[in-house]
Amino acid sequence: MNQNGKNNEDINYRPFVFGIEKIDAEHQRLIGIFNCLNEKAAKNESADFKQIVEELEEYSCYHFNTEETLMEKANFDEIEEHIYQHQIFRQKINDFKTSILFGGSTLETDMVNFLRKWLLKHIAEVDAKYVPSIKKYLNQEKTN
Ligand SMILES: [Fe+2]
Ligand SMILES: [Fe+2]
Numbered sequence: 001m002n003q004n005g006k007n008n009e010d011i012n013y014r015p016f017v018f019g020i021e022k023i024d025a026e027h028q029r030l031i032g033i034f035n036c037l038n039e040k041a042a043k044n045e046s047a048d049f050k051q052i053v054e055e056l057e058e059y060s061c062y063h064f065n066t067e068e069t070l071m072e073k074a075n076f077d078e079i080e081e082h083i084y085q086h087q088i089f090r091q092k093i094n095d096f097k098t099s100i101l102f103g104g105s106t107l108e109t110d111m112v113n114f115l116r117k118w119l120l121k122h123i124a125e126v127d128a129k130y131v132p133s134i135k136k137y138l139n140q141e142k143t144n
Contacts, residue, residue: 008038008041008042008112009038009116010034010035010038010039011031011034011035011116011119011120012031013027013028013031013032015124016031016123016124016127018127018128018131019131019135020131020134020135020138022066023066023067023070023127023134026059026062026063026066027063027123027127029059029063030056030059030060030063030119031119033052033055033056033059034056034112034115034116034119036052037049037052037053037056037112037115038112038116040052040108041105041108041109041111041112044105046105046108049100049108050100053093053096053097053100053111056093056115057090057093057094057097060089060090060093061090064086064089064090067082067086067127067130068082068083068086070130070134070137071130071133071134073137074130074133074134074136074137074138075133075137076129076130076133076134077133078129078130082126082129082130085122085126089118089122092114092118096110096111096114
């Protein structure tokens, strides 16, 4: 929330660096796409907005796939709940995409606000849980 009580801030990826190279790079990129979307919504650039939603959808699928593969290899015990959270997100993006075709800038603001909250919470609370398991797995890979 900024001083005007408006929540239109960009996300800074730095507080979420886990020390897992591939995942950190993907989070940085994902957040970069979000920040771009945030800017387009603020400027009411709807055509660009729609295009970046597509990019975000595509890249989040790619990233979820990275995480799901690593969690599986690392035998992470909360993998099912995590995959379920990714599925909810995929569904939500899909619903937004459909409504944005028929709606206007209010929907874009709603979408950006949803995405900001979801990304921050998901990375900080859900992704953070797999860090010890995946680090352990990657270390074992290195020494083998
Ligand atoms: Fe993630
Ligand atoms: Fe995740």
